[in-house]
Amino acid sequence: MDAGNYVAFGLVDTDGPPVEDEPWSGIRSSVYRLAREIFSLDVRLAGRGLTLTGSVTSEKVKARLEAIFRRVADHVCNEVEVTAPFECASLVTDRNASTVSTESLSRFPSVTLDGEARPNEAFRFEVDLAPTPDEATKGGAVELKDLPAGWTEVRVDVEVFCDAILFQNSSDRLGVVMVLPDGSSRPAAFRCLIKPDATVGDTYKMTVLFEQEGRPAGSAVRQIRIVQGPDAGGKRKETAVPPTQRGVQLVRDVQRPRLTVRIIEGSRPGVLQWSLGTPLGRVPFKTLCWSEETSLKADTSDFTRDLLGRCPNLKPGRAHVSVMRGIGERIWKSTPTCFRDLYAELRGLHGPRFPIQIVTNDPHVPWEIMHPDAEAGFPDADHLFMTHPIARWFASAEGGMRNGFPKGRIVTFVPDYPDGKALPAALEEGRRLVSEYGAERREATCDGFMGFLGRSEPGAPVSVLHFAGHANPPQEGLSAGEDGLRMIDGWISDMEVHGGVVLGMEDGTFVVLNACSAGVANHTLGVVGGWPASLASRGFGGILAPIWAIQDECASSIVLDYVAALAKGKTLGETMLDARVCYRNVSATPYAYLCHGDVMARLS
Structure with a gap:
């Protein structure tokens, strides 16, 4: 300069x-x-x-x-x-600015192995939040935010998942890292056993979840290679893994859901490790086991495809209600005993409307649809997402899960397609957002949409970004260049949500994608894809999207009700619960929506 x-x-x-x-x-x-x-x-x-x-x-x-x-x-x-x-008072142009004196700093997740991993032998390792990056640990910079001036230490709870490891007790997978203001920390130490059937020469994924004050805060991944022979006492040199874009974010004074369910897929397809948490801890409950491993007997994508393939073609009425219940009971039977036991206790304590947060690295199985079967013993049994405020978030992007959204602008993109394929209900949906909520309507072109995602604009923050139109799920239409969201002049793929997209990082915007199958995710080279995961990785605070083809008129009613409830201050989980229940008998469309974000988040 x-x-x-x-x-x-x-x-x-x-x-x-x-x-x-x-x-x-x-x-x-x-x-x-x-x-x-x-x-x-x-x-x-x-x-x-x-x-x-x-x-x-x-x-x-x-x-x-x-x-x-x-x-x-x-x-x-x-x-x-x-x-x-x-600061101003308008619903649409509000923004709150904090003047409370706080401090912040950055730390990096690290997993340090004490020796090599051998089948049926003891294994030790430490998890820490260090001042400098660890080349062998995959995880972005940890942003410790909103720390009170003069803080003395920050407690960060740690939980470890790895399908090559056996812990003697379920509590042995838990630990605590204490972060200190002088740049040092006290790491969490773990002792376990490598499973006897771990395959020599294979590499297993260890996933570490971080939590602050009971709220998911982020994650990291470390690869462990199984070796054979006597321990020579030396430590194996790890191959460097580039850090992810999002790290761990630690915040204070946040509300917690009654139940947090972590579902982590390890190195073996279809094998899932479950872990449960509540604000009260484990003492008040009769349930003894709070973590368990299950197998779907199939890859998660195949399991889900078999269940949901019929959903777009379900006839409204008796058929869609009955079939969706059958799908829900099938998913319920795939949950571990520890979940069913604790869920029953919580139902007895709090009734059917307590909030549930799902955190998972598997993008396929819609656990929210599960329906307790007759053996569960609930006289008023229903789908989880028809009785509870519920939302999910990606384990790989936990540091980006925001506990609130700033009041600000609603911006809508609704294409009026020139080839006779316009969606009348979608166009009316956009008009009502403008007339009733003061939304700004933008031209739904590829350059207009991507330009809006990629540039900074002065003025109030963007609370809600809305799109209503046609879409293809990941990998469909690739040969014809018709992958992703369809604008007036072409298609935009979720692969275009890259480092040039800054809107989410700046505003933590909630995104509504009211388009067929926009919420479908996929695994590409080990990375969770699709629009929800891509947007979450770029800082967007929440995403609402369907996972199969939806009915235009019903979809518009759901989204308009959702935005109305969000504007009134309801949480993400409450808004979608009310919208689903209202339209559940119209068609299978309300069952298609998954809400990604903090179930307790609301407009601030």
């Missing part, structure tokens, strides 16, 4: 990289667009990290600056102060 060159609105460039070079030229342009809201800004580089200091008008601008500079830094220390926060 040109030293001493003053520009408009009081910004000044000092020593730094040449502004003609990318990506700095684009970054400087992005900063200048925020110039009216920046009092001062200082950027200091240190290797692959940087520190931001200065003062701005709002928390929104502070977050935007952090998102802009994350394009060129592995980690950003954002020390910018908010000196003139903006």
